[in-house]
Amino acid sequence: MSSKKSSPAVIEADASLGMLEREYLRESLSYVLSIQEVQERIKFEFVEIILRFIQDWLVFYRLGHEVAEDAKEYLSDLQLKVQKTRENFDETRQKAQELKNKYMDSKLKPDSDFTKQGYLYLMEKKFTVVTWSKFYCTYKKQSKEFSMLQYNQMSGRATNLTQSTKSSEDSTLDEAGFAFVKKCIDVLEQRGLEEEGLYRIGGVSTKINKLLQLGLDRKKTEKERLSFFQDEHEGRHGDILESKTIASALKQYLRNLSEPLMTFRLHHAFISAAKQETRLQRINEVHQLVYKLPKNRLDMLDMFGDQTNQDGWKEC
Numbered sequence: 150m151s152s153k154k155s156s157p158a159v160i161e162a163d164a165s166l167g168m169l170e171r172e173y174l175r176e177s178l179s180y181v182l183s184i185q186e187v188q189e190r191i192k193f194e195f196v197e198i199i200l201r202f203i204q205d206w207l208v209f210y211r212l213g214h215e216v217a218e219d220a221k222e223y224l225s226d227l228q229l230k231v232q233k234t235r236e237n238f239d240e241t242r243q244k245a246q247e248l249k250n251k252y253m254d255s256k257l258k259p260d261s262d263f264t265k266q267g268y269l270y271l272m273e274k275k276f277t278v279v280t281w282s283k284f285y286c287t288y289k290k291q292s293k294e295f296s297m298l299q300y301n302q303m304s305g306r307a308t309n310l311t312q313s314t315k316s317s318e319d320s321t322l323d324e325a326g327f328a329f330v331k332k333c334i335d336v337l338e339q340r341g342l343e344e345e346g347l348y349r350i351g352g353v354s355t356k357i358n359k360l361l362q363l364g365l366d367r368k369k370t371e372k373e374r375l376s377f378f379q380d381e382h383e384g385r386h387g388d389i390l391e392s393k394t395i396a397s398a399l400k401q402y403l404r405n406l407s408e409p410l411m412t413f414r415l416h417h418a419f420i421s422a423a424k425q426e427t428r429l430q431r432i433n434e435v436h437q438l439v440y441k442l443p444k445n446r447l448d449m450l451d452m453f454g455d456q457t458n459q460d461g462w463k464e465c
Contacts, residue, residue, distance in 0.1 A: 171253075178249045186242060193234040200227060264290035268300065322406065322445040325374065327452075329364040330402065332375050333395045334452060340392055352394035360389045360398045410446050 203224065207217060265288040273280045284297045337347070363377050378390065403410055411419055415438055422434030439447065 189238040193231050263287040328371050333399050348396045350393050352397035356389045356394045357397050
């Protein structure tokens with residue numbers, strides 16, 4: 150580090166650079182707000198023009214009573230929707246303006262000892278354990294010094310804080326996974342597959358993780374692991390035995406496999422098969438590829454195939 154003092158020209162250049170930075174930030178935010186305003190206005194201004202045209206058209210030609218009555222309910226509903234969209238636009242624009250002013254105010258405040266400072270979240274994933282750590286970070290431009298301190302949200306101090314979330318899904322298709330999947334499918338079939346959106350509507354993530362943790366606990370025997378499915382009749386574990394929670398647990402188990410059910414190796418082959426011109430060609434290509442899958446993945450695919458062929462299957 151040089152001990153010489155900065156010359157007036159350097160100080161003036163630094164001040165000029167700061168003014169240019171603030172001007173750049175102001176213009177950039179104004180540009181973003183203008184784009185956002187245009188996008189939001191599109192949602193209601195075009196519809197308002199059409200609505201005004203329809204209303205004038207009805208008045209000018211004095212349509213009959215039946216036509217006017219038929220259009221009245223639709224126009225009223227449309228008017229309410231447009232009004233709601235306009236109100237949302239005004240509210241969003243106001244919030245965006247407040248954020249802009251708040252950000253600009255923070256930039257205009259006197260500089261602190263640090264050039265940059267803020268919070269940083271770091272994630273470390275080891276097998277089925279995800280660990281999050283919150284750090285308070287500071288950076289000094291002149292000395293090029295960067296520091297990180299672990300932050301405790303409860304006490305508000307820079308101390309060690311580690312938040313762990315355990316994900317109970319397995320990364321392999323083993324006996325525990327097959328038993329869990331088969332039990333979930335059996336339960337869904339016993340309840341019937343007529344519930345709309347069974348695999349489309351997701352469950353609560355905390356319930357899903359709890360269900361996976363209980364169903365894939367390899368420290369227990371298969372009977373002990375799956376015994377909680379019987380607790381529904383006794384009033385226990387009823388919160389995690391909803392149909393949508395079970396269906397979501399099946400999806401998450403397959404989603405977190407170390408390799409997809411259809412394997413990476415055959416991915417492009419399945420895509421090419423689906424692009425064949427005729428239906429017969431597509432069926433033949435996919436049929437051949439399916440039997441190239443490893444046996445455990447073919448067996449798992451067969452379990453899900455049997456469920457989709459059940460009578461009473463509704464839109465998933």
